[in-house]
Amino acid sequence: MLEAHHLGKSYRLGDNEVTALADVSLTFPRGSITTIVGRSGCGKTTLLRLLAGLEQPSSGELRRSEGGPQRIGVVFQEARLMPWLDVAGNVAFGLRRRLPPEAIAERSRAALDMVGLSAFAEAMPGQLSGGMAQRVAIARALVMEPDLLLLDEPFAALDAFTRRAMQNELIAIWQRKRPTIVFVTHDVEEAVLLGEHVLELERGRVVGHEPVALPFPRDPTTAEVNDHRRRILAKLTAPSPASAPLPEAAANAIAT
Amino acid sequence: MPRLSTLAVFLAALALWHLASNSGLVSTFLLPSPRTVFETLIELAGSGVLAKHTLVSLRRVVSGYLLAIAIAVPCAALFSLTPALRRLIEPLLEFLRQVPPLAMMPLLILWLGIGEAQKIGIIVLSCFFPIFLGVRGGIAAVDRKLIDVGTVCGFSRSEIMLRIVLPSALPAIVVGLRIGLGYSWRALVGAELIASSAGLGYMIVDAENLARTDIVLAGILVIGVLGLITDHLLRDLIQRKAPWLAGDLEMARA
Structure with missing residues (x-):
């Protein structure tokens, strides 16, 4: 509580x-x-x-x-994606490097699945529509399992x-x-x-x-x-x- | 690959040069024809003179440029992280920035002699400020909203610096690096013109003393081409390593 x-x-x-x-x-x-x-x-x-x-x-x-x-996840009014990272990189952004790479990949994949963007894992933020970018931001929050x-x-x-x-x-x-x-x-x-x-x-x-x-x-x-x-x-x-x-x-x- | 229009502009400049030197309006002593200059270039290349001077100049540019990066980047990062230090030292740096590096040449000759240290010193002085200001400006302009993302992810200060601030500042850093590279060539030739026994600047001033304008022009052409090649290599490296910066690269035409 x-x-x-x-x-x-x-x-x-x-x-x-x-x-x-x-x-x-x-x-x-x-x-x-x-x-x-x-x-x-x-x-x-x-x-x-x-x-x-x-x-x-x-x-x-x-x-x-x-x-x-x-564990807290935050989704802001704007997507606030890191322009130098692709969608998968943005989703995994908050996961600490001490997690094994396979675990990071698995959790990112699951979060992207959840927001229906698995096919866009390699897209760059500039290539996404506003709605897609916001879904990536939600996935980034969800991947932390908040x-x-x-x-x-x-x-x-x-x-x-x-x-x-x-x-x-x-x-x-x-x-x-x-x-x-x-x-x-x-x-x-x-x-x-x-x-x-x-x-x-x-x-x-x-x-x-x-x-x-x-x-x-x-x-x-x-x-x-x-x-x-x-x-x-x-x-x-x-x-x-x-x-x-x-x-x-x-x-x-x-x-x- | 250069675009056709770019090639056309270069060819047009060459044609104008050819017309000017062959029309009799300008003495061929003052402006040798392109043909003469290219023949001189081939001769210089064949004798190994061009390679010798070019290598000396390249070595100086690379050393000075890398040294400037090694000093400017940590200095800018330190200033960005410690506002008190920045407020204290920045007015002095602002003062130094107004002094053209070539005006420091007599002092550098007295302090460092006429060897390599003085020439590399001039290059460092020339490209320090563009690189320093690029990094400083880039860090200062980082979007606070992206830092919020790192904070809610539980990042430490150093993680925020490495994973958010530096990548965010990269466009401005790249602009500083490209402008710095251009400045390093300008400073090098200035240094070699004044006190040197080798290098492209020396080759030019030596040719001037012998009234060989064809060698002067050959030297100028080589410097221009080398500048273009090094800038192209830097752009290529940035485009491969940071493709999202393609737009920012155009800002850096010094």
């Missing part, structure tokens, strides 16, 4: 101090898939970077309980068809491997389609928690998905969220 306790992060911008995240307390149960939704600049990416260990919190702490995530997979708007730049296919692929991978997934998005529909729990973030604070107990794969056109969407949108567009008191559910966003 991964827990965030009163997590806060602020930055200095000139003479001003900007608070990106304020007093966020969350619990991510093992093997769960949680989506975090909010408008641009609400602190989603900051929260994910703190969870990934890419930044240190200004206040509060992150706790990993026993049996909690040890028990915590963090995704920061990974499908934001993709067209609607590729995006839908990738969402289904992600759910299939989650059902097969059961890592704990935290998925950040600004798209409310995507948040409902992918999350068992949807956390709403506004101005650096968690302003709501929407449990979504629908079976996967979810159909975006169903009334249940639309109901969840409507409720989330109502909370996110409510007036002056910064001054509003936090809903009880948001203080400890996911009941465990």
